[in-house]
Structures are given as C-alpha cells and as structure tokens.
Amino acid sequence: QLHLQESGPGLVTPSETLSLTCTVSGGSISGSSYYWGWIRQPPGKGLEWIGSIYYSGSTYYKPSLKSRVTISLDTSKTQFSLKLSSVTAADTALYYCARLSPYTSSSLFSYYFDYWGQGTLVTVSS
Amino acid sequence: QSVLTQPPSASGTPGQRVTISCSGSSSNIGSNTVNWYQQLPGTAPKLLIYSNNQRPSGVPDRFSGSKSGASASLAISGLQSDDEADYYCAAWDDSMNGPHWVFGGGTKLTVL
Numbered sequence: 001q002l003h004l005q006e007s008g009p010g011l012v013t014p015s016e017t018l019s020l021t022c023t024v025s026g027g028s029i030s031g032s033s034y035y036w037g038w039i040r041q042p043p044g045k046g047l048e049w050i051g052s053i054y055y056s057g058s059t060y061y062k063p064s065l066k067s068r069v070t071i072s073l074d075t076s077k078t079q080f081s082l083k084l085s086s087v088t089a090a091d092t093a094l095y096y097c098a099r100l101s102p103y104t105s106s107s108l109f110s111y112y113f114d115y116w117g118q119g120t121l122v123t124v125s126s
Numbered sequence: 127q128s129v130l131t132q133p134p135s136a137s138g139t140p141g142q143r144v145t146i147s148c149s150g151s152s153s154n155i156g157s158n159t160v161n162w163y164q165q166l167p168g169t170a171p172k173l174l175i176y177s178n179n180q181r182p183s184g185v186p187d188r189f190s191g192s193k194s195g196a197s198a199s200l201a202i203s204g205l206q207s208d209d210e211a212d213y214y215c216a217a218w219d220d221s222m223n224g225p226h227w228v229f230g231g232g233t234k235l236t237v238l
Contacts, residue, residue, distance in 0.1 A: 037227075039171075046128060047163075047171065047214055049227035063223040096170055103177045110159040111218070112176035119170050 002027045004097050004117035012091075012124050018084040022097030022117060023077075030055050030075040035100035035111065038071060038082045040093040041119070048093075052100060053080060087124045094119040129154060130215050130230035137236040143203040146233045148215035149196065154228055156196035158218040162189075165212040165232075174213070175200060202235075210237045 008020035022036070029036060037052035051061035053071045061069045070083040084091060098113040131149040138144040148160065159178050163171040173182050175191035178198065190201045198217075202209055215230040 046232040047216075047229040049216075049229065052227070060224070060226060062226050063221065066224065103180065105177070108159060108177055110161075110177045112161045112173060113163070113171070113216075114173050114176075114182070116170040116172070 002099065002115045004099065004115055006095060006097050006117045006120040008120060008122070010121060010123060012087055012122060013126055014088055014124055015086055018082070018087050018091060018122055018124070020082045020095055020097075020120065020122070021079050022081070023079050024099075025078065027078075028075075029073060029078050029080060033102045035060075036071075036073070036080045037098050037100055037113065039096045039098060039113070040091075041096070042090075042093045050082065050084070050095075089124050092122065092124045094121050128231035129219060129228035130217065132213075132215060132230035132233045134231065135234045135236065137238055138202075138205045139238045140205055140207060142205045143201060144205060144235065145202075146200045146213050146215075146235070148198045148200070148230050150198075150217060150228075151196050153221055154196075154217040154219040155193065155198055157220060160191065160193050160198040161216045162191055162198075162200045163214045163216065165214065166208075167211070171214065205237055207237045210235055 003025045012018045035052040038050040053059045068085045073080045096119045097117045099115040100111045101114045162175040164174045165171045178193040179191045212232045219228045
C-alpha cells in the first residue's frame with residue numbers, strides 16, 4: 001500500500017520561501033506513467049492544485065503560481081519537494097502531496113489523484 | 127472564484143438520492159474527463175469517481191458520475207449519514223496560459 005507523508009516547517013515568514021517534502025513509501029516514484037503533485041487548501045476553503053512532476057522530471061505548474069513554484073524529484077530518497085518563494089499570508093494553507101495515476105480505456109486517456117498524504121498546515125506569519 | 131462551478135451546499139435525508147453538479151467550459155470538462163473527491167471532516171480528500179464514471183475499488187456503487195458537454199454530475203443514492211462530507215470535482219484544463227488541473231469550489235453535503 002502506497003503511503004505519502006508531507007514534512008516541513010509549519011511556520012514561514014512573509015517574503016521567505018516555503019519548502020516541503022513528500023516522502024513516498026510502499027512504492028517507487030521513478031515508475032513510468034505516474035505524476036506526483038502538490039495541492040493546497042486554505043483554512044475553510046476549497047482545493048487548489050499547485051503543480052505536478054512526471055517521473056522523468058518534467059513539470060506543470062498552476063499559471064498564476066508558476067513564477068514562484070519549483071517542484072523536484074529525488075528518486076534516490078523516494079521523495080519529491082515543493083518550493084514556493086515570496087510567500088504571503090495568502091499562502092497559508094493545508095498542503096497535500098498526491099500521486100497522479102493514468103487510466104486508459106478504448107476511447108479515453110486520463111489521470112486522477114489516487115493516493116494523498118494526510119496534509120501539513122503551513123502558516124505564513126511574522 | 128473556482129474555474130469549475132459547484133453549488134456550495136446540498137442536502138438530503140437518509141435513503142434519498144442527491145446529485146451534485148459541476149459546470150466548466152470547453153477547455154476543461156468539455157474536452158477532458160472529470161474526477162470526483164470526497165473529503166470527510168478533518169481528513170485528506172479521497173478519490174470517489176475517476177474518468178467521468180469509473181469507481182475505484184472499495185467505493186460503493188451508490189456513487190455514480192456522469193458527464194455531458196461541459197458539465198458533470200455526481201449522484202449519491204441511498205444516502206447515509208456518513209456520506210456527510212465535502213465533494214469536489216476536478217478536471218484538466220487545456221488553457222492557453224498553460225495546461226493545469228482545476229477544482230470546483232466544493233459542495234458541502236448535509237444528511238438531514
């Protein structure tokens with residue numbers, strides 16, 4: 001059974017860089033076809049996708065966050081990481097890491113988030 | 127303001143059938159599949175429906191999904207008290223700004 005666990009500072013100072021790591025156990029992150037991603041949820045609000053990284057290292061980021069986001073893979077440690085620079089109070093949220101798995105049928109090809117971490121709360125405050 | 131539009135709330139009594147809608151556009155639901163997630167209070171989201179209408183193993187067949195054009199729906203039949211949760215739709219968006227995942231704002235389901 002795949003297990004994902006987020007880790008990192010729970011408090012970040014405004015204008016600094018938020019850094020989180022997702023450790024994957026029970027499976028490999030270098031397996032083909034899977035993406036690994038970050039999603040966040042501000043307190044009391046909905047889900048917001050931040051970005052995803054393919055096993056090969058190619059990345060997709062939310063356009064409005066692209067200038068501040070970097071997602072990277074460390075296959076040797078079965079981890080992937082999120083860096084979000086120049087944070088403000090608006091970046092305060094519960095941050096989730098998740099796996100994107102492919103689905104193929106005769107007429108469709110799609111992805112879905114199947115495994116999620118439990119989430120880690122990051123507060124941006126001085 | 128979420129790219130995918132969901133009603134903020136829905137409700138039903140035990141045993142009833144409820145539906146939750148998710149409205150998008152040609153760049154997301156209109157051209158890609160829809161996934162649905164259930165988020166129980168204080169927990170991480172859980173995959174409920176993928177690729178419009180596919181159920182992961184372990185998800186009861188009381189839950190079903192459908193898609194028509196740029197809209198999708200989640201139906202829950204035989205409503206139970208432990209279905210009380212937030213439900214989110216999601217789709218890939220082939221935006222000119224750069225492709226990305228979009229979520230609905232979420233629907234809070236109350237079992238009366």
